[in-house]
Amino acid sequence: MSDSWEVVIGMEVHVQPGTRSKMFCGCSIAELNAPPNTHVCEICLGMPGVLPVPNRAAVGACLKTALALDCEIPRHTKFDRKNYMYPDLPKGYQISQYDLPMSVNGHLDVGARRVRIRRVHLEEDTGKLIHAGDRLHKAWESYVDLNRAGVPLMEIVSEPDLRSADEARDYAMELRAVLRTIGASEADMEKGQMRVEPNISIRRAGSPDLGVKTELKNINSFRALHRAITFEVERQSRLLESGGEVVQETRGWSEAEQRTFSQRSKEFAEDYRYFPEPDIPPLELDRVWIEDLRGALPELPAVRRGRLAAAHALSATDAALITSDRDLADLFEGAVAAGAPAKQTANWIVGEVAPSGKLPSAKNLAELVGLVVDGRITRDQGREVLAESVETGRTPAEIVAEHAYSQMSDASEMRVLAEAVIDSNPKAVADYRAGRKQAMQALMADLRKRAPQANPKLANDLLVKLLEKSI
Amino acid sequence: MTGSDLTELTIKEAIRLLRLGSISSADLVTAHVERIERLDPHVKAYLRFTPEVWEKQAEEADRRIRQGDARPLAGIPMAVKDVLCVRGVETTAGSQILRGFKPPYTATAVARIFEAGAVMLGVTNCDEFAMGSSTENSGYFPTRNPWDLGRVPGGSSGGSAAAVAAGEAVFALGTDTGGSIRQPAALCGVVGMKPTYGRVSRYGLIAFASSLDQIGPLARSVDDAAVVLSLMAGFDPLDATSSTRSGMEVLNNSAGGVKGMRLGVPREYYDVQGIEPGVKAAIDAALFILRNAGAEIVDVSLPHTDYGLAAYYIIAPAECSSNLARFDGVKYGLSEVDAPNITEQYLQTRRKGFGTEVRRRVMLGTYALSSGYYDAYYLKAQKVRTLIKRDFDEAFKRCDAIVSATSPTVAFPVGAKTQDPLSMYLCDVLTLGGNLAGLPGISVPCGTADGLPVGLQVLGPQWGENVVLRVARTYEEASGMRAEVASVV
Amino acid sequence: MPLSKDEVRHVATLARLGLEPGDEEFYADQLSGILGHIDRLQELDTEDIPPTAQVVEIESRLRDDKPRACLTQEEALANAPAKVDGFFRVPAIQEEA
């Protein structure tokens, strides 16, 4: 793409707050694999005569999010009806918020960029449609599952302040970190708890007015988000450079084809006919409640990231990963407080704990890091101890004692072992002697297999010595 | 006692006999079923009968009465308007689009009446989705006025009013969005009451216009209406617009005469366009009786009366256009399942399922909300609603309650207004103000004009049901005018 | 203001109401009559008048986040005109290209 183009991206993110019941009825929230239409009642099925009553926990989560994003929370807010008929919308209207949203005018800092948040409001999700048929011949019929109908959603709308695919992805990741830190939502994209819809336009660098934008849907991961935006920017610039023009439309991202495709807008031009939801009186938000929520907000990821990086000389990437999840950050600070060295603790969290997703207690992690740092056990042994400690909750010290883990440093023992390794790996030995030093890796691997407790440094030196000598 | 005696009782009288053990609930039911079999083929008040329900309920009521723990309405046969959902009972809002729909839930108000021991005989006819003033808009068949089978019973709760007037139920439940309880009560010569908006839970009431709908009783005496209302009223966690006030509040000093009370007569109502001389004469007589009973009759004004109908016919259709969007043939009711695509299913299902009046109002409401017209119509109507509410606030500074005719006319001949929607809408000109302002109102029988019943309407300030009941009760006693049961044929 | 046949067609489309031959004239005529009456609202100056959406003062009430029993799949689908393996079935949706 010629660099004379400036990319302009705004984000519309739908997040499912972590509630136990739906937005306007008492139905429990369904697991992804739940059988169809088993988490529904007369209310979320839109049967005649039923009425919505808003879920306090959903309102609370929305307010917390608004506060974390530094939004203003107006005294009066209300729900409105967005009218359109579609089979995944049981009432023929979605209860959402139109002109008096729960909150407005916030911001989220992403790196050096301040992204303005236009509004955070509350609404209800629709059901799911499964189409029988194929793209070529069109669906001949569809099946409706209303388990998700009425599930609460927070809609977080940003101003078009982002300028690249990277920034857009970082914004989404930062937002998820905030949502997890304040406990508003797990915001798991794969589980559909967070749906990101970027709207993208490009304009000549320096031009004050915005170009025609397209909105992207069906994005299920941060990677897909980045790729979809990159593809769309490419497409738009090629279009404009070839003298064509961008059509304002919604485009879907196809993971399979790695491209965006036009989603033909509904057969009729829609006119949503918003009007105030008469079944729900306007909300007078309790200021005391709001102040309690504000007071209870934990340290936000950006702040904590800065503090940890500064206090413990962590790399930016380590600090970012650790603070992306409140539990990881707590674990890190707990272990360090328990006396573990920061750098190594960070390595263990980034390299072992985070990928496994299973967290040990801070005390146990501190103990483990200590054992490895003091050379009492090898890193490999450390991994096993960590796993077992998480599994059983027992302390690393106990586990090490039980398995009689310790490093082998005894020269004679080591020699026997080293010779055994050399004898049984003629190929590697030949290679090494032929000058292919990387063959040493194979020998070390075999040695570690035979004796995990062998001190790697000593073993390596010994092998080298034996190989050089017997030429 | 003869069957006809048993079908002319008030709730109060029936309860006395039941408690004395001189009759059983089963006797009451049998007497009503016999009368229904004889008269309803002519009146057509009922859409469906519910023997499976009444047998269980009557049996339990008789058992409890024998055991001496009778509930307040134990054993009383009653009827339910077709817009109130009853678990397992076909409920269709008088529309073909809901044919065969059996709700898996019961409306809160109905559940409370069942809880109080009442016995449901069946489902009464109404204008489709309660849109109408004559019950001629029913998707099934029109109901006739028991006093003159050539005339309408009023509407939309025409089946409930006719059932009570014809001795086919001791009382019935109706709904009132612009006058749909009070106007048919007036035209059928029974008592009908619409409570303050929010007094009775709307959960399970198939919505017409959510910000106007209320459920209320149709009965043979003010006492009966008061008791039934008090049992239905009160907070319901399933309705965010239901008030936390106690239902029993409606009975607090709701008796004791009108001495020293000021009753306002709005000149805009008294001389309303098209009011029949006979109706006016009956109202004059009623005012005379109330004055003799010690009330001071004062002149009040509701200056925006002429705009009420216009505001109502924006707000109600707008809300109904949204409320009726759920009837899409996907989850329940009529459906053109073999349509080539979903849009065709919608178009065909809703063309076949909705009657002319419903389609008219859905279009009107859709238009009023559509982009470019919202401010000129919907928003404007909501502002005028504020003016109308203020009119009443002002009036209630000068009086304790407002009295007027319920309907400008007596029951009109079948077919007389079906070709001219506006003339039909004008039937509600004296009642819809109460809905726009959320006020409690009642219609009580006040004599006849040309041999047909006339209704006296009493409106009170919000939450002033007890004031309304007090005036109505006083008039009922002083006039000696009680709801008669029509002999029909 | 009177309603044209085109406006009737547009409104019927928005409301997903199928029209039969003659309906456009019929409803254009009737709705125009009603709107003729309704237009008197424009006589009133409502510049500084707030709209009324809720006519009685009812304090906003929120629900506790407590799940209650759902319907069974059978109950949920009992009234369904068309169903397949626990789903509601609908005809083709002309939506995605």
Ligand SMILES: [Mg+2]
């Ligand atoms: Mg949304």
Ligand SMILES: [Zn+2]
């Ligand atoms: Zn539900």
